[in-house]
Amino acid sequence: MFGLEALELARIQFAFTIAFHIIFPAITIGLASYLAVLEGLWLKTRQELYRDLYHFWLKIFAVNFAMGVVSGIVMAYQFGTNWSGYSEFAGSITGPLLAYEVLTAFFLEAGFLGVMLFGWNRVGPRLHFFSTIMVAIGTLISTFWILASNSWMHTPQGHEIIDGVVVPVDWFAVVFNPSFPYRLTHMAIAAFLATAFFVGASAAWHLLRGNDNPAVRKMFSMALWMALLVAPVQAAVGDLHGLNTLEYQPAKIAAMEGNWDNSHGGPTPLILFGWPDMEREETLYKIEIPYLASLILNHSLTEPIPALKDFAREDRPYAPIVFWSFRLMVLIGLLMIFSGAWSLWLRYRKKLFTSRPFLRFMTWMGPSGIVAILAGWITTEVGRQPWVVYEIMRTADAVSPHSATQMGFTLAMFVVVYFAVFGVGLVYVLHLVAKGPVPFEGREKGAGGPGESRTPARPLSAADERVDTHKKDQLGKGN
16 A cells, blocks of 8 residues: 555554544543533532533533543554554553553443433432542543553563563553653643643634623633643653653654764754754754753753764664654644733733634634644654664564555555544534533433433433534524
């Protein structure tokens, strides 16, 4: 297929499916905690706008949760179908860690998700709030185990290799490997920021269209407080993560910075823009700031950072992708910090909800958190290449013995099915966002349960809006 080998197609397939998947857990993680905050504020203040916002975002959470579960199952199957070499070599690590996720996070969420989605009028307020908190904790526990498994692939510890197979000897070292704390914190904050900008963009969209009410203003304000306070923290965590990567994966740092050669001696400049050329072994058309890369990474004005020529050609990651995905992530992070600062200035001037340039800017920033997460994961995973387990197992040795034709066919099928199924799901989410928060009127008609017309059996039952009904309402308003 397009002249690509089976290994390349397998990598593209995994990248494609995980890129779709990560959208939903990221928003789910952030929304679960946001819902817990909203319900807690409702119980404390009894202000109706918190209750209305809770039920508005609960429906969107339900759709994201359902699509995240479906897309996540596909990811697990690919370890056996496309990466059997890795499963055979390191299954004793990955298998238990994923099983721990099921036994802790999934079971916890399964126990309380139904109460959270459908129990507002069927259980006491404290039990319902407790259920919401448990679901939020469950999403974070799931993040914990997934990042533990992935971080071990980057900085493997706590194992021995016996007869060509990884054998765990210290589970504490396996889980709390050197990169794990930084990567877990970085990902969790990224999920909160992605959700904040999704919520903020939704509110900005409504404010631009004249839907200016206390609930919309409140969710806009909360999102921007999150951006103001947390985006700078994410930058600090990212710096610590970079220092950890410098210690354990120096080739990735060299690719991120586009630095090829340290023969000149002295500090390394920061290359703002350029094109790392893998054949010529240099970064072309570069614009650089002297000393800055050494200052950021080594906190020194004299010590150079690692260079790609320090590593054999076969051990270098593909620098152009790593170089530019990293810069995209950093650019979005700076825009997030700018958003928070701009919002603080507008609060001071009493124009936060009326400045149309800022509202337009925040609307465009809606998908920025997801784009930053994807760029960060691309930097991390492509930067680890050519290793699937860093300096222990090469990616070429991990792939299953499929032909390029087989891999090309399944990749094409994934593309068609994913765009059809999850495309519809994303359109439905945007439809729910477009409706905006409305006053909650107690027990909803047909909400399910004993004596009702239907009994919800899946998370999507919590989001029972009809797209065609919304269109009719809009047409009616136009007439």
